[in-house]
Amino acid sequence: MxxxxxxxxxxxxxxxxxxxxxxxxxxxxxxxxxxxxxxxxxxxxxxxxxxxxxxxxxxxxxxxxxxxxxxxxxxxxxxxxxxxxxxxxxxxxxxxxxxxxxxxxxxxxxxxxxxxxxxxxxxxxxxxxxxxxxxxxxxxxxxxxxxxxxxxxxxxxxITGEEEGLFGWIAVNYLMDGFASSDDQPTTYGFLDMGGASTQIAFEPSKEESEKSDNLMTVRLRLLSGKEIHHQVFVTTWLGYGTNQARERYVGQIVNDYEASRPSSTAEHIVYDPCLPKDLRLIERPIHATHSSQHSSSTHTLVGTGSFEQCLRRTSPLLNKDALCPDAPCLFNGVHVPPIDFSAAHFIGVSEYWYSSEHIFNLGGAYDVVQYERAAAHFCERTWNNIMEQHERSRNQGHLGGDGELEKNGQIVQTGIWGEKVEISRLQMQCFKAAWIVNVLHEGIGLPRIVDPGGNSTTSGSKISDKADSKGLGRPAFQSMDTVGDIAISWTLGKMVIEASKEVPALPSARPIVDPLDDVPDLSKSPVKPIRPLIDFDAIEDSISHRLPSSLTRHSLGFSPVGFLFYMVVVCTFTFILFRLRHRIRHSLRRCIRKRDRVFAAEGYAMEEGYSLNGGGDSPPSRPSSPAARLLYKLFDPTARSSTPTPRGSKSSFIAVPSAESWRSGHKSPNRASPVQRSLTYPAPKGLNGHGVSDSSNGGATSYIIPGSPRLHDGSMSSLTARSRNSSRMDLSTVFPR
CATH class of the missing domain: 3.30.420.40 (ATPase, nucleotide binding domain)
Structure with a gap:
C-alpha cells in the first residue's frame, strides 16, 4: 500500500x-x-x-x-x-x-x-x-x-525497568487526564506493572513526603501554552517478583518443606500444592531448592489441592517482608518506598494485573478484593478435568474466555491464535497468579481492603466506585486496565507524549524538554542508573567522519582507523611501561630462579662439613684442636680477620662460617652479621643445627656465606657447583707456602 x-x-x-x-x-x-x-x-x-x-x-x-x-x-x-x-x-x-x-x-x-x-x-x-x-x-x-x-x-x-515505569506513569496519567488540575482530581494516578520477571511501581508522593525524599525523578512536560508542569515521581522495580519467577521461588519453597519432613522410606516425590487446581499433576524440577537432601533438586510431582486460602498463606513469605530495610520505610524485600496515602493516591495496574483479573474472572476494571478472592477460590477448588471440559466447550463455541481470543469490531473472529499450550499454561497458573497479585497488592504495597462489616457477597465491579466514595476513598483505590478508548496503555505512549511536548514552542529562558533520566544533573547521584554500552569505535568515527578524508574512512579501509589507533596507543603504552620496569622485572626473575640454587648450594656445604640435614650427625666442634686447624679457623673467622677488605674477585675466599666466639659461648655475638650473612640466613629445624651453624644473634637461625653468590663480588655460582658434596678436600697450598 x-x-x-x-x-x-x-x-x-x-x-x-x-x-x-x-x-x-x-x-x-x-x-x-x-x-x-x-x-x-x-x-x-x-x-x-x-x-x-x-x-x-x-x-x-x-x-x-x-x-x-x-x-x-x-x-x-x-x-x-x-x-x-x-x-x-x-x-x-x-x-x-x-x-x-x-x-x-x-x-x-x-x-x-x-x-x-x-x-x-x-x-x-x-x-x-x-x-x-x-x-x-x-x-x-x-x-x-x-x-x-x-x-x-x-x-x-x-532502557531500565525504572524508565519503563516512568514512561508507563506518563501514559496512564495522560490517558486518564491525571495531569489536568481540578478540584475533584487533585493528584495524579499511580502506576503498577507486573510481568513475568519483575514488578514495578511509580507514583507521585504527597508534597510533605516529596520534601523529605531525595530519590525522586523529575518529570517535565510542556503544555501547549508553553507553560511547564513538573512532577516528582518515585519509581522502583522488584526483580524476581514477577509471576513467573515468584512461582519458581514458590516451588523451591514447598519442595524444601517436603524434603524436610519426608520419610526416608518414601520412594515417590509427591508434593501437594494448594496453588494448583484440584487433581492437576505437574512434574517440575525446583530451581531454588536449598534443602541439604540429595533429592531436593530432583524432579517432583506436584499435585493440586485447590485451596486458595492456603495458597495465600504459602505465598505470603515470598514477599520477604522481614528483609533488612536500610532506608525506612520499606514495603517488601527491603526496598525503600515513600509512604503512600491511599485516600489521595489511586493506582492503575496493567499487564498481569489486567490479564489475571479479566481473562479468567472477567473482573477487569475497578477492583474489589472480596469479589476477586471469591472468584479465585471458586476457580481453584474446581477439578482440573472440569476446567478442561469448559475450555474445550469455549473453543468449540468460539467464546474462549482468556488468552488466544481475537476480537474485532465487537465480534470474536478467531480463537486459540497463540496456541493451545499458552492457554492451558494460563489455566494451570491462574490460581497461583491470583494469590500472588492479592498478596502483592495488600501485603506488599499496603492497599487497604474495602470490606463491609456484614461481609461483601453481592457487590459487583460497577458498584465499587460508589462504595469507595461512601468510605471516604473517592475514586477506586486500584483498578486494572488495558486500554483507554482505543489506545492501549503502554510505556511507548509515555515516550511519545514527551516527544510531542518537546515540539511545543518554549517560553523565554526555558530549558529543553528531555527524558527524565537525561534531566538528572549528576547521574552518580541518580536513583536510576542508565544502561550504557561499552566503547564503540565505529560510533566515535561516525561522529568525526565528516572531518576525515574519504580514503581514511572505515568503509574505504575496511577497518576502523579509530580502533586501530586506540590499540596502537595501548600497545605502545604497555611496551613503555615494561621497558621502564625491565630492571625490576629481571631482578625479580633472578631472585626466583637463584633462590632454588642457593638452597641447593647451602645443603652441599652443610654435607661437606659433616652436618646432618635431618637432625643426625655431630654438632659443630666447640674449638679446633690441632694447630693447623686453629690456624685455618682463624683465617676464615670474620671476626679475626683484618679490617682490610678482600679485593674484588679474590680467589682466596672459600667459605665463611660463624665466629668461634659464637660457637664457644652460644650467646649473641657483639658483631653484627654482614649483609651477605643476613641474606643467606635460613631457619634451623627446631632443636637442631639443621644443615648449617646456629647463630644465637639471629634467633637460632643458620647463616651461610657462599662464594659465588650474586650478592658477592664475583657474581658466579660456578665455584659452588664444581665442588663435590661428598668431598672435604681442601688445597692447603694456598694457605701454607712451600
Whole structure:
C-alpha cells in the first residue's frame, strides 16, 4: 500500500513518531501522531491552552499503526548481522504509513527492554551497533548522532525497568487526564506493572513526603501554552517478583518443606500444592531448592489441592517482608518506598494485573478484593478435568474466555491464535497468579481492603466506585486496565507524549524538554542508573567522519582507523611501561630462579662439613684442636680477620662460617652479621643445627656465606657447583707456602 500524501486533510500539519518496543519475545513497532503544536495553537482561537498535545494513533483507521515480528532482538546476541533482515519488515511497514516528505523529521526509536538487559555488555554493544547501522543507512527517519549513550544516541538504546515505569506513569496519567488540575482530581494516578520477571511501581508522593525524599525523578512536560508542569515521581522495580519467577521461588519453597519432613522410606516425590487446581499433576524440577537432601533438586510431582486460602498463606513469605530495610520505610524485600496515602493516591495496574483479573474472572476494571478472592477460590477448588471440559466447550463455541481470543469490531473472529499450550499454561497458573497479585497488592504495597462489616457477597465491579466514595476513598483505590478508548496503555505512549511536548514552542529562558533520566544533573547521584554500552569505535568515527578524508574512512579501509589507533596507543603504552620496569622485572626473575640454587648450594656445604640435614650427625666442634686447624679457623673467622677488605674477585675466599666466639659461648655475638650473612640466613629445624651453624644473634637461625653468590663480588655460582658434596678436600697450598 503506498504511503499517504500530505494532500489528505487528516495529514495537514500532522507530526509522527515511531517507537519499536524490542522486548524479550518480540519487537513491536507502534506509530503515533499528533498535530503540530503551532497549528494546534492557531486552531484553538486563543482559548485555554493549558493541556498537552493530543497524541493519537499513527493511522486514521484500522490497526495499521502497529505491527510485530518475532522473536526478540536479544536472540541475535551471537549473530548480530541477522538484525538487518529481522528489522526490515518493521522498517518497511513504517515507510508505508508515514509520508516520504515527513520522514526526515519523524523521530524513530528502538528501545530494548528485558531481553537485552540479560546479555553481556559486549553482546549488547554489537547488537545495538548493527541495529543503529541498519536504521541509519536504510531509512530517512530522524535518528540521533552518536553520543556517550550509544552509537545512535538516545534513538537506539536499552532502557531500565525504572524508565519503563516512568514512561508507563506518563501514559496512564495522560490517558486518564491525571495531569489536568481540578478540584475533584487533585493528584495524579499511580502506576503498577507486573510481568513475568519483575514488578514495578511509580507514583507521585504527597508534597510533605516529596520534601523529605531525595530519590525522586523529575518529570517535565510542556503544555501547549508553553507553560511547564513538573512532577516528582518515585519509581522502583522488584526483580524476581514477577509471576513467573515468584512461582519458581514458590516451588523451591514447598519442595524444601517436603524434603524436610519426608520419610526416608518414601520412594515417590509427591508434593501437594494448594496453588494448583484440584487433581492437576505437574512434574517440575525446583530451581531454588536449598534443602541439604540429595533429592531436593530432583524432579517432583506436584499435585493440586485447590485451596486458595492456603495458597495465600504459602505465598505470603515470598514477599520477604522481614528483609533488612536500610532506608525506612520499606514495603517488601527491603526496598525503600515513600509512604503512600491511599485516600489521595489511586493506582492503575496493567499487564498481569489486567490479564489475571479479566481473562479468567472477567473482573477487569475497578477492583474489589472480596469479589476477586471469591472468584479465585471458586476457580481453584474446581477439578482440573472440569476446567478442561469448559475450555474445550469455549473453543468449540468460539467464546474462549482468556488468552488466544481475537476480537474485532465487537465480534470474536478467531480463537486459540497463540496456541493451545499458552492457554492451558494460563489455566494451570491462574490460581497461583491470583494469590500472588492479592498478596502483592495488600501485603506488599499496603492497599487497604474495602470490606463491609456484614461481609461483601453481592457487590459487583460497577458498584465499587460508589462504595469507595461512601468510605471516604473517592475514586477506586486500584483498578486494572488495558486500554483507554482505543489506545492501549503502554510505556511507548509515555515516550511519545514527551516527544510531542518537546515540539511545543518554549517560553523565554526555558530549558529543553528531555527524558527524565537525561534531566538528572549528576547521574552518580541518580536513583536510576542508565544502561550504557561499552566503547564503540565505529560510533566515535561516525561522529568525526565528516572531518576525515574519504580514503581514511572505515568503509574505504575496511577497518576502523579509530580502533586501530586506540590499540596502537595501548600497545605502545604497555611496551613503555615494561621497558621502564625491565630492571625490576629481571631482578625479580633472578631472585626466583637463584633462590632454588642457593638452597641447593647451602645443603652441599652443610654435607661437606659433616652436618646432618635431618637432625643426625655431630654438632659443630666447640674449638679446633690441632694447630693447623686453629690456624685455618682463624683465617676464615670474620671476626679475626683484618679490617682490610678482600679485593674484588679474590680467589682466596672459600667459605665463611660463624665466629668461634659464637660457637664457644652460644650467646649473641657483639658483631653484627654482614649483609651477605643476613641474606643467606635460613631457619634451623627446631632443636637442631639443621644443615648449617646456629647463630644465637639471629634467633637460632643458620647463616651461610657462599662464594659465588650474586650478592658477592664475583657474581658466579660456578665455584659452588664444581665442588663435590661428598668431598672435604681442601688445597692447603694456598694457605701454607712451600
Amino acid at each position: 503506498p504511503p499517504p500524501t500530505v494532500v489528505d486533510s487528516w495529514l495537514a500539519g500532522r507530526r509522527f513518531g515511531i517507537v519499536i518496543d524490542a522486548g524479550s519475545s518480540g519487537s513491536r513497532l507502534q506509530i503515533y501522531s499528533w498535530k503540530d503544536p503551532r497549528n494546534a495553537r492557531h486552531d484553538s482561537g486563543g482559548g485555554n491552552l493549558d493541556f498537552l498535545p493530543r497524541v493519537e494513533k499513527g493511522a486514521r483507521e484500522g490497526e495499521e499503526w502497529v505491527t510485530k515480528v518475532e522473536p526478540g532482538i536479544s536472540s541475535f546476541a551471537d549473530n548480530p548481522e541477522g538484525v538487518a533482515a529481522y528489522l526490515a519488515p518493521l522498517l518497511e511497514h513504517a515507510r508505508t504509513q508515514v509520508p516520504p516528505s515527513l520522514q526526515p523529521e519523524t523521530p524513530l526509536f528502538l528501545l530494548a527492554t528485558a531481553g537485552m538487559r540479560l546479555l553481556t555488555p559486549n553482546q549488547q554493544a554489537y547488537v545495538l551497533k548493527e541495529t543503529c547501522t541498519f536504521l541509519k543507512f536504510h531509512s530517512n527517519f530522524r535518528i540521533d548522532d552518536p553520543s556517550e549513550v550509544g552509537p545512535c544516541g538516545t534513538s537506539v538504546r536499552i
